[in-house]
Amino acid sequence: MSTSTTSSGGSPRSAPGRPPPPVPGSPRFLFSIEGVRYEAIRELMVTPSGESVLLAHRHGLEGGLPGLCVVRRLPSPSTSLRRKRLVEEIKLAFRLNHPGIAQVFQLKSHQGDPHVIMEYVPGPSLETLVSAGVARCQPVSESFALYVGTELAEALHHAHTLTDEEGKGLGIIHRDVSPRHVFVGTHGGVKLTNFGVAFSLMAFRMVSPESLVRGDVAYASPEYMERMPLTPRSDIFSLGVLLVELLTGTHLFDVQDAPREPAGMRPLHSETFPSLPLPQMQVLLSRFGPADVERAVATLAPDVKSLLHMALRVNPEERFATAADLRDALRAVLAQRSPGYGRQEASGEVARVLAEGSGMRDVVEFGEAGLFPEGLDAHELEALVKKNKK
The missing domain is CATH 1.10.510.10 (Transferase(Phosphotransferase) domain 1)
Structure with missing residues (x-):
């Protein structure tokens, strides 16, 4: 997705008529679904078309399920035909259940806009x-x-x-x-x-x-x-x-x-x-x-x-x-x-690539996920690199 409304290395700007994006330490309540409270804790990107992608936390889950998820706030379709198509697309995504596909959990209409609740992948694109x-x-x-x-x-x-x-x-x-x-x-x-x-x-x-x-x-x-x-x-x-x-x-x-x-x-x-x-x-x-x-x-x-x-x-x-x-x-x-190359080797290489590229992050524009894996500061990334070298 395009990130033209997000400045490189800075914080996303809210679109006109939208509530301001959440800031670290100050989550913003979104909505509740069947007793589960969803709070936005970070805005990952905003597109020129009006879509925003939020990192959210789910509270009140039974069984101690992971709390982080992604909420995609989509512009409300302008016609009934487009609204029907959107619902069909989400229904289609519900059917996909595979470890290599990010799961789509729910579709919620909130403040006139459709919100899609999806699996959060803690890592870079x-x-x-x-x-x-x-x-x-x-x-x-x-x-x-x-x-x-x-x-x-x-x-x-x-x-x-x-x-x-x-x-x-x-x-x-x-x-x-x-x-x-x-x-x-x-x-x-x-x-x-x-x-x-x-x-x-x-x-x-x-x-x-x-x-x-x-x-x-x-x-x-x-x-x-x-x-x-x-x-x-x-x-x-x-x-x-x-x-x-x-x-x-x-x-x-x-x-x-x-x-x-x-x-x-x-x-x-x-x-x-x-x-x-x-x-x-x-x-x-x-x-x-x-x-x-x-x-x-x-x-x-x-x-x-x-x-x-x-x-x-x-x-x-x-x-x-x-x-x-x-x-x-x-x-x-x-x-x-590379016989045996798998998740562990891939994780180690990701950490090395990000660490070695971090020195140029003010010169080269990185993707929408940012240079560092979500939730990791620079010092935490260095620790991850050392861990993967062991």
Whole structure:
């Protein structure tokens, strides 16, 4: 998500007409649901579209369940059709129950706006890790990227193959797989978030307008930008773009090199604020090919390059057939490269990348999660690094 209303290194500013954001030591009461009290303790981000993401604490839970959660306050849909679509999207997210997917708990209407209560992942986003890698002039290791890719492919496979009560496939496609929607927890677990723009073949799903692009177009597949039918292979392409950026610190597409938009290209508009301009992305994807991939991955190992080339084929039929196939291929390369690489190794690498990149945090803009894992100050991060080196 865009963070243009949040100053780098500073506190988020409240949108016009909104209550001021909570400050440390002074939580703000939000609402209660069935005896559970929700208090906002920090505003993580505010988007130009009016959405805000709050870190909240739940009080009054039975059984001593963890109290932290994320509350996404969404702008109230302007039409009944959009309100119905939003409810359907949340219902869809309720069905996803997988350790690699951040759980969606509830939908609450409060002060005229829908609030989605979600699982809190205590750790940085991949967007933050990419920025930290740029700051230290060294991206994450190939082993770390292979590990993350394996976990994400497994989570996507779960979503792609999910069925309803009658065993009928729901046809879920995330269509917004990007670094800002992937978090690495403090113990090395990888979580995919933001299934709110997911596409599904469920009969009661509302169809988006033909010209409307949902999700960040910087990670969209060519067929999505051409408004062709979506399949799970669209998410595979997006995951490939994400992995290129994670491995190299550079996005696959350079919009500054985009030629002029040709006459007759179908006009599109994005529902959210994309990280790269929509018209330029349309042009680049319309001319995208294997040579573009090779230029981006030239410095990587041959086995990693081969995986990325297959994930990033223009023709969906030439990509990995399923996310499970991509998962297995990534896992096999990781096993050869770094046998036993898992959560502990990933957690240690996250701490090192953040610590080494922290010296440049005033020069390089980090992602919406901030440089440090949520709840960790600089001295606490140093202690975490020392712990992981033992």
